Amino acid sequence: MTKQIAAFTVNGAEREAIIEPHMLLIDVLRDQFALTGTKYACGTGDCGACTVLLDGKPSLSCLILAVTAIGKSILTIEGLAEGPELHPLQQSFVDEGAIQCGFCTPGMILSAKSLLDENPDPSLDEIRHALAGNLCRCTGYVAIFNAVQAAAAAMKTDSTGTEARP
Amino acid sequence: MHRVLLPFEFAEPTTVRGALALIDGEKTRALAGGVDLVLRMRLRQVLPEKVVSLQKLPHLDYVRADDLGLAFGALASLRQLEASRAVREGWPLLAEAIGSIGSVQVKVQGTGVGNLCVGTPASDVAPALYALGARVRLTGLADEREIPIEEFFLDVGKTAVRPHELVTEIVVPRPPAGSGAAFMKLAKTSEDIAKVNVAVMVSVGDGAYADVSIALGSVAPTPLRAVEAESLLRMAPVGEAAGVGNPAGAAAANRVSPALEATGNPVSPGLEAAAQAAAQAAVPISDVRSTASYRKEMVRVLVKDALARATARALAGRSDVQAPGGVS
Ligand SMILES: Cc1cc2nc3c(=O)[nH]c(=O)nc-3n(C[C@H](O)[C@H](O)[C@H](O)COP(=O)(O)OP(=O)(O)OC[C@H]3O[C@@H](n4cnc5c(N)ncnc54)[C@H](O)[C@@H]3O)c2cc1C
Ligand code: FES
Numbered sequence: 097m098t099k100q101i102a103a104f105t106v107n108g109a110e111r112e113a114i115i116e117p118h119m120l121l122i123d124v125l126r127d128q129f130a131l132t133g134t135k136y137a138c139g140t141g142d143c144g145a146c147t148v149l150l151d152g153k154p155s156l157s158c159l160i161l162a163v164t165a166i167g168k169s170i171l172t173i174e175g176l177a178e179g180p181e182l183h184p185l186q187q188s189f190v191d192e193g194a195i196q197c198g199f200c201t202p203g204m205i206l207s208a209k210s211l212l213d214e215n216p217d218p219s220l221d222e223i224r225h226a227l228a229g230n231l232c233r234c235t236g237y238v239a240i241f242n243a244v245q246a247a248a249a250a251m252k253t254d255s256t257g258t259e260a261r262p
Numbered sequence: 263m264h265r266v267l268l269p270f271e272f273a274e275p276t277t278v279r280g281a282l283a284l285i286d287g288e289k290t291r292a293l294a295g296g297v298d299l300v301l302r303m304r305l306r307q308v309l310p311e312k313v314v315s316l317q318k319l320p321h322l323d324y325v326r327a328d329d330l331g332l333a334f335g336a337l338a339s340l341r342q343l344e345a346s347r348a349v350r351e352g353w354p355l356l357a358e359a360i361g362s363i364g365s366v367q368v369k370v371q372g373t374g375v376g377n378l379c380v381g382t383p384a385s386d387v388a389p390a391l392y393a394l395g396a397r398v399r400l401t402g403l404a405d406e407r408e409i410p411i412e413e414f415f416l417d418v419g420k421t422a423v424r425p426h427e428l429v430t431e432i433v434v435p436r437p438p439a440g441s442g443a444a445f446m447k448l449a450k451t452s453e454d455i456a457k458v459n460v461a462v463m464v465s466v467g468d469g470a471y472a473d474v475s476i477a478l479g480s481v482a483p484t485p486l487r488a489v490e491a492e493s494l495l496r497m498a499p500v501g502e503a504a505g506v507g508n509p510a511g512a513a514a515a516n517r518v519s520p521a522l523e524a525t526g527n528p529v530s531p532g533l534e535a536a537a538q539a540a541a542q543a544a545v546p547i548s549d550v551r552s553t554a555s556y557r558k559e560m561v562r563v564l565v566k567d568a569l570a571r572a573t574a575r576a577l578a579g580r581s582d583v584q585a586p587g588g589v590s
């Protein structure tokens with residue numbers, strides 16, 4: 097098997113690309129699908145900037161052969177907002193000042209999303225553990241943890257449909 | 263570090279037999295999670311002509327426990343193992359060791375078996391499995407064999423896996439009643455691999471150590487058991503030996519050395535002697551992470567602390583570890 101036309105499910109849509117087995121998922125996402133929200137930094141698994149969700153689980157696209165992602169559901173940062181409406185995590189990262197240069201943000205938000213999908217009400221410690229594989233050079237993390245907590249609270253209010261009022 | 267991989271042939275067999283037929287030697291590599299393999303290919307340390315993905319092999323991602331023991335398949339991820347209730351309750355040492363790996367992504371993608379098959383003495387999973395007396399099941403085209411984990415690690419990067427062979431399962435006996443265990447690791451940062459890691463398990467009965475296992479990582483070409491140290495402690499009285507007769511000792515269940523020593527808790531002669539013997543068993547190298555002599559000294563400190571913690575856990579009858587963050 098060398099070159100093939102492969103169908104990927106990216107952000108809910110079917111996308112086709114011509115790939116070879118040695119191509120990395122991050123390159124297919126960025127170069128063929130122009131989804132440049134997924135960042136490349138270390139290439140060694142250390143930083144988490146390249147994190148995408150594969151079948152809902154945070155995965156390092158710099159260490160994944162694209163060919164092994166065929167048939168899995170891939171979520172990148174571009175798939176989070178609904179039209180002009182930001183995902184609660186994106187909004188809270190903006191509101192809490194959890195974004196400085198922004199390079200870590202896509203991976204950080206996707207790791208946080210996977211956490212909140214499994215555990216809608218995480219403790220600070222659980223948030224820290226969930227984000228341990230994502231490095232940020234700028235913020236010092238505190239604002240990021242605050243943003244995840246704020247998003248968790250916002251999503252809870254959302255899902256009950258009513259805002260908690262005193 | 264290279265941005266792209268060099269081309270290779272790729273296969274994704276759907277039966278173990280199919281995979282075994284394809285894995286024919288040095289130029290072919292099995293791919294489980296790919297965390298290590300893809301990284302080494304980028305570093306050009308490994309340049310396979312053929313990569314055989316195991317990801318489509320059915321029924322290999324299990325983690326199963328019964329009265330006798332724990333078994334997990336070649337595709338069980340580190341995350342699955344760490345989050346498994348059965349593992350946390352029955353084999354907390356394994357959960358604690360995996361819990362020391364920081365990155366969730368690495369644990370989601372990486373398999374427990376892949377971690378072992380890398381053959382690095384710095385594995386955090388290996389010492390826990392050494393201390394627990396795990397066995398490795400290998401499946402070949404013609405036969406199946408099961409070997410103790412000590413015989414699986416041969417040298418840095420070298421394991422007992424032969425051509426046309428795969429590790430299909432790891433089997434871990436259930437720790438005896440009344441046992442306690444502890445894993446401890448020293449690393450540059452919580453993301454880095456270990457400078458030294460130790461896993462110990464003790465079982466206590468009638469005020470004495472009935473059994474002791476002490477495993478060391480990162481201090482020799484393979485993980486190893488500190489057998490001399492183990493036999494020094496076997497049958498030795500527990501009470502004072504572990505400093506558990508006093509409140510400071512009881513608190514040792516969750517404490518590390520500086521705090522332990524700061525309480526003025528007498529360092530027990532038994533644990534100290536065992537820790538020194540363990541340091542003697544270590545034959546570390548000097549590298550960017552530490553000098554050999556520092557590693558040896560840290561083996562002594564970590565073994566002593568781990569033994570105190572394991573003993574306190576055995577006596578307290580609690581050895582469960584907390585669920586990893588975010589796992590419900
Ligand atoms: C950023 C980072 C941090 C890390 N931190 C730690 C840490 O703190 N502690 C720690 O212990 N590890 C750590 N690791 C290592 C990581 O745990 C391993 O690389 C991973 O578990 C390997 O599993 P895998 O399934 O991805 O293996 P792969 O990369 O797929 O395979 C690894 C090797 O094993 C062979 N192989 C795989 N499965 C089999 C099989 N069934 N039979 C025969 N051969 C097989 C492959 O051919 C390959 O040579 C870290 C890695 C990274 C990138
Ligand atoms: S770019 Fe993938 S982990 Fe850093």
Ligand code: FES
Nearest residue numbers: 196200232233234
């Ligand atoms: S905001 Fe710059 S790396 Fe995190």
